[in-house]
Structures are given as C-alpha cells and as structure tokens.
Amino acid sequence: MRYIISFLVASLALPALAEGPRVVTDIPPVHALVAQVMGDLGAPALLLDRGASEHDFQLRPSQAALVAEAGLIVWVGPELTPWLDRVVDTLGEGVPTLTLLDAPGTALQAYGENAAEPEGHDHAAAQDKEEDANTADEGHDHAGHNHSGHDPHAWLDPANAKAWLAAIAAELSRLDPANAVTYATNAARAATGIDRLDAEVAAILAPAKARPIVVFHDAYGYFAGHYGLTIAAAISQGDAASPGAERLREVQAKVADGPPVCAFPEPQHDPALLIQMAEATGARIGGAIDPVGSLLDPGPSAYAALMTGLAHAIADCAAG
Numbered sequence: 411m412r413y414i415i416s417f418l419v420a421s422l423a424l425p426a427l428a429e430g431p432r433v434v435t436d437i438p439p440v441h442a443l444v445a446q447v448m449g450d451l452g453a454p455a456l457l458l459d460r461g462a463s464e465h466d467f468q469l470r471p472s473q474a475a476l477v478a479e480a481g482l483i484v485w486v487g488p489e490l491t492p493w494l495d496r497v498v499d500t501l502g503e504g505v506p507t508l509t510l511l512d513a514p515g516t517a518l519q520a521y522g523e524n525a526a527e528p529e530g531h532d533h534a535a536a537q538d539k540e541e542d543a544n545t546a547d548e549g550h551d552h553a554g555h556n557h558s559g560h561d562p563h564a565w566l567d568p569a570n571a572k573a574w575l576a577a578i579a580a581e582l583s584r585l586d587p588a589n590a591v592t593y594a595t596n597a598a599r600a601a602t603g604i605d606r607l608d609a610e611v612a613a614i615l616a617p618a619k620a621r622p623i624v625v626f627h628d629a630y631g632y633f634a635g636h637y638g639l640t641i642a643a644a645i646s647q648g649d650a651a652s653p654g655a656e657r658l659r660e661v662q663a664k665v666a667d668g669p670p671v672c673a674f675p676e677p678q679h680d681p682a683l684l685i686q687m688a689e690a691t692g693a694r695i696g697g698a699i700d701p702v703g704s705l706l707d708p709g710p711s712a713y714a715a716l717m718t719g720l721a722h723a724i725a726d727c728a729a730g
C-alpha cells in the first residue's frame with residue numbers, strides 16, 4: 411500500500427501537458443504535418459472540404475468563425491488559397507499565421523511542365539531566381555490564378571515537408587513554450603518518417619522514370635523533379651484555368667513526336683479533354699490523382715497516403 415500511495419503522490423506531482431493552441435490549416439497535407447507535430451497536445455482543424463478544389467473553395471460562415479477564433483493559422487500561402495488570403499487580410503494582426511512558402515529551408519520553383527529539381531533547398535536563392543524571372547511576382551493575380559510566380563505545390567517535395575515540420579514546431583513552441591520539447595520531439599520523429607516515406611515512394615516510382623506522362627494541371631513539378639519523372643504536358647496551365655480546344659491542340663502538338671505513356675485525370679475536374687487527348691495520342695488513362703489528397707481521410711497519416719497514392723497511380727499505369 412505504501413508503494414501505491416507513493417506512486418500516486420509522484421504522479422500527481424508530474425506536470426500535466428497543457429493543450430496546445432487552436433490551430434487551423436488549409437489543406438490535407440498541411441493538416442497532416444501539423445497533426446504530427448502537435449501529437450496529443452491538440453487536433454488541428456482542416457478547412458478544405460472533402461473533394462473540394464483548393465483554389466476556388468468558399469468558406470462557410472462557421473469556418474470563417476473558426477479562422478477568426480484560431481490561435482494559429484498554418485497555410486501554404488495566398489498563391490494556393492486566395493479564399494483564405496482574403497479572410498486572413500481581414501484579421502490583421504489578430505491571429506498569428508505561418509505561411510509555409512516563406513518558411514526557412516523551403517525550396518521554391520517556377521511553374522513549368524518540365525520543371526527541373528530545385529538545386530538545394532536555399533529559400534533565399536529560390537526567391538532571387540523567382541524575382542529575376544517574374545520581377546518579384548509582379549502581375550501575379552491571386553484571385554485569377556494566372557500562370558506566373560512560383561509554384562505553390564511545394565509539399566510534393568518531401569524535403570520541403572521536412573522543412574515545414576521544423577517551421578511548424580518552431581512556431582508552436584513560440585506560442586506555447588511550455589510544450590516546446592514535445593513539439594520538437596514530434597517534429598523530429600515525423601521527419602524520420604518522411605525519410606522512410608521518401609525511400610518507399612522512390613522505389614515505387616523507379617519503373618516509371620523517363621516514361622512521359624500528361625497531368626491535368628500544372629501542379630506536379632516538385633514531385634516530378636524530386637523523383638525524376640518526365641511530365642510531357644499539362645492540360646490546364648493554371649490552377650483555376652479552364653482549358654479549351656486551343657490548349658488541347660497545344661498539348662497534342664507537344665507530345666506528337668513522343669506520345670506519353672499515361673494521362674492522369676483529377677477528381678475535381680471534367681476529364682473530357684484529357685480523354686480526348688489520350689485517344690488522339692494513344693496514351694493510357696491512369697487513375698485519378700490529386701495533389702492535395704482532398705478525398706483522403708484527414709489526419710497524421712494523410713501526407714504519407716497522398717505521396718504513396720500518387721506513386722502507385724503513376725507506376726501502375728506506366729507499367730501497364
């Protein structure tokens with residue numbers, strides 16, 4: 411009995427882990443990274459509805475209230491989600507925000523159907539290159555999503571995801587210093603998991619290297635660059651652009667000399683033009699792919715599910 415009482419006294423003396431800040435996230439992969447860093451300290455909220463497009467989503471009043479009451483907003487940035495940018499602007503300095511495209515260690519690259527892998531993860535150098543090419547992003551229309559500036563789909567490079575884990579842990583630690591050790595430990599564990607995931611995805615995609623593919627929209631440059639894939643063309647050049655017959659002719663001309671192996675639709679978009687292009691070029695139609703994993707069950711494992719899902723869809727079609 412004496413030992414039981416001593417144990418109970420010791421247990422009561424241990425500091426309980428306080429719940430972390432109320433965190434709101436924009437898209438499933440960001441939500442997954444934040445959930446891994448927070449661990450048992452809290453569950454972040456996800457704004458993007460299941461199956462919705464990340465580019466033209468509209469917040470419901472209840473979601474807007476959730477953003478206004480947040481202790482931290484973690485998002486990719488206005489280039490990806492202009493609908494959240496407008497809400498964040500109205501909050502002013504009232505809610506802390508972490509814009510992941512601005513996080514230290516993030517490698518940015520320009521849009522491009524054959525974008526090369528970024529040379530190192532030097533955020534400053536990437537910004538300098540972007541400014542030279544786009545005059546510091548002048549003319550980038552957040553509402554219209556024109557095809558200039560850097561590509562915001564940076565989470566599809568696992569090295570960026572690791573950099574974002576560190577940035578998320580640092581910001582949570584700043585806001586909640588009592589749990590800083592827990593955030594750092596969780597982020598380090600998650601980064602090790604991404605290393606294993608990276609090796610797994612590379613192995614899945616090995617047979618698909620150098621086999622040209624066509625994607626629905628220009629969102630996969632980071633993924634292709636990191637894993638050595640060849641994207642022959644994208645049906646839609648812009649995130650919110652609606653491709654037409656002229657764009658289809660351009661794509662067919664691009665691949666006329668070397669037909670792509672596979673063409674991949676996306677669940678949020680009408681596949682008619684992609685199917686028409688595939689029929690004209692002889693490409694196979696692969697399974698639908700989605701750069702944000704909007705149909706996945708949200709949670710800590712969603713990032714891994716997104717990356718392996720993309721890899722299996724591409725490899726299965728390329729090997730068919």
